[in-house]
Amino acid sequence: MLQFIVVGLVFGSIYALAASGLVITYVSTGVLNFAFGAFAFFIARFYYFLHVEKEWGILLSAAVSLLVLAPFMGIFFYMAIFRFLRLSSQLIKVVVTIGLSVVIPVLAVMIFGNEEIFQAPGLAPQPVSVYKVFDTAVTLDQVIAYACVLAIVIFGALILRYTEAGLSVRAMVDSEAMTSLSGSNPSRIAAGVWVISTILAGLSGILAAPVIGLDPNKYTLLIAAAFAAVIAARLRSLPIAVCIGLLMGVAGSLVQYFLPPDSEVTANIVPAIPFAFVVISLVVNLVRQGRVNEEEGVGGALDRAITPNGGSRLAASSDSENIYPKLNFTFPIIIFAGVCLLPLIFAPYWTSLMGGAVALAIIFLSYTLVTGEGGMLWLCQITFAGVGALSSAQFATQHGWPIIPAVLMGGVIAGLIGVVIGLLTIRLGNLYVALVTLTFGLLMERLVFNLQTFANFGQGVAVARPEFASSDKDFIYFGLAVFAIFAVLIVNLRRSTTGLALNAVRWSENASRTMGLSVIQMKMLVSGLAAFVAGVGGGIYALSFKQAIPLDYATILGLVWLAVLVTFGVRSNIAALLAGLLFTFSPAFIQTVLKLEAPWSDLPVLLFGVGAIALAQNPEGTVHQWAMGLQRALHKASGGGARPVPAATAFAGRHDPRLDDDDTPPPPPPGSPQPEGTTAEVAGS
């Protein structure tokens, strides 16, 4: 058993280091870094490049990786991205870091090549020395992992407790505003924290390399498991995060000790352990406090006073949308009509791709519903699409149902699961919802999607298109019709009493409750509806390939999908359509028209990731930006001249004064007379 504990502690150490890095950046800068796994992978790959490919020594390679590259990355990303997110909503922070998690692995492939590395050395010299402790074999790699955690815990505690830098960090955790007023420079402290966090990412990445190889997806999954320790620590407690991280590693290993090693049950239980930790910690906190919200206890009164209440701008309609109302429908209708013409002019190759693109657009509408309309950051929409795809294939192929009812039933099943998830996460803050839905997606993928009934040794289950849509062209129009129905449903929802109520719930649950609205009902409605749309979309996606393959619905891919959609605009139906088309066509265009090969074939993914990162500057997305530009140009061309933005809307939903345009008056400083402020600024006070 000791042998299992020894192995488990290695995973535990990696979890603990990752959880520490995640917690310190969250408490100090308010950003939970979903790109932590990508950071870890990039630095580990760089270490491999120096140590193995360039044959540098271990110490030199480690020093350059951890003390040069990691600090550089920390400072670079802080200066380029994270400092702009300081006052952004959690939605934007999460999406931007997801964008980074998409970009960094692609950059790594472009820089280091796409060689698959299954075995990579750690910090111990090869061959790795093995010691005997109580008749148990312990490798030097394992000893180094333990030592690293021990050193980080001891030195971290000493630095935080006894040094001026530690005092500054602790002060900033309590109140960034007060820290600033007392003469410290919060930006410098934040940059320092990002440096430390990136070093921890690099260290955990290098330590993990001998265990999991150098695969970016495995790193993302490893860090996703570490999120469980972060949730258990309520995002804030470093000691708890470290302890739970270690505990998770040991628990995972002990399960393998007590259960039969080759059993399918064991294989399923091990990946479920982080999820179990998530559930237990959330239940304990919910029972103790009734609600788990990342905002509670964050910052001082002054920090809250200067934080705008534009928390959900990504999901909110802004006044600027209504400046040129006449074009609100014209623009989408023109685009949709143009897309309908494409099958008539496309060559067969492109037509064969377009069915999948339209199906993807339908799935994207589920993000439009849950995040755009509901203001909830769900990271498992792809899982609902998978549920829809796999169950419709089962109903149609295994049970002989006609395909349309089978797809609808797949949507209903996904919708019901969505309602349950909505109910379970009703009392969680946005960030917790993101983490829980991500964990849920990973769990479904491993426990359910991997079942042979669905996976069929990687082949999936064949599924036939309906007779009336058996050709590619007919199938595209079938998909476009479904897309149009859901798009109209969303437009109707947005402009109906239901939409008003959803909007109310999104902005103020307290005010909604006290005016008689049921927050639970509204959230469950949008959860179920979005999951239903994703399920139906998933079913149609499977029909486009005539095969329901679980691998097509991997949770990590869902993060890329989210990055793609938010790049175009998460509140726009037409953005969902364009995102589906471009995400499908652009890799094919690069490969077949531009004749570019790897690593450039990943260029579209890189660009979509960059688009998501650009949300820090343009939260409404690209399509909205284009539409507004077009409308202004048309207005100008029609002789209207440059239409000024009404003064009253100039502040609406802005988060960070540093992002303001030059012609925009700066928001009033803290403590300025209230009547001069606008609601957006004052409501958060």
Next chain:
Amino acid sequence: MSTVEATEPVRPDTGPAAIEARDVTVRFGGLVALSDVSLSVPPASIVGLVGPNGAGKTTLFGVLSGLLHPQGGEVFLGGKKVTGATPSKRSRLGLARTFQQLELFMGLTVREHVVLGYRVRNQRKRLWSDLLTAGALHRETDDEKQRVDHLVDLLGLRSVADVGASSLPLGTARRVEVARALATGPSIVLLDEPSSGLDGHETAQLGAALRTVVEEEHVSLLLVEHDVAMVLGLSSQVAVLDFGVRIAQGTPDEIRNDPAVRAAYLGDDEAVEGTHETTQQGGEA
């Protein structure tokens, strides 16, 4: 400063209290925010609730509206016990409120706030049926239009009716909260510092609107205000909280001359001594 005149206060109807708190106690850890506080608002009346910062006024509002659950005591709405009821249920029973820290829906216009308030009360099924019946295309009913227009005009919001809430000046935003609360057709409205951020003219306008609502629609108001002149000018009864304890209750004139109140506001030691005596006498009485 407010320009609300201390005119004849609104006289209450008879009948069960619109809202009543009996011996309400709230503790946050070791801090006693409210200690055995009792308060009653008669039908169709305005009751003021004043007290220094930290006295427990907003906590009491939280208890009355169901957002906070007291450790002790009871809450009655129109004579019906609602201590354990959700805020949503209390709203359906006729309770509405505004917030000291604005709780507007930033994605909605001013008019949409009022429309939503009206529909939640009068066309509740549209919350669901609109989804399946192309609700976006439904024209508003005559009753809805009339009521919404009336409230928009009453609160002086006509010029900003179609403006998004996130663009409103603070004073206007507070009036939107009042309009939204009134749109739900309440029997009692809890107003948490409604004049904060309003200039003198706006305060007077708001005061007149509130008086109109009470007189014409027989709505009761419980008013938390730092603008003591406004409270004393509008209310038929005023209660004073200090450190979670109700230290006085009476007519505006009685409150003006109450040494306990003066002590709470001015920190007058002699008055404090007088306070204890008065409280004891009050307790004995």
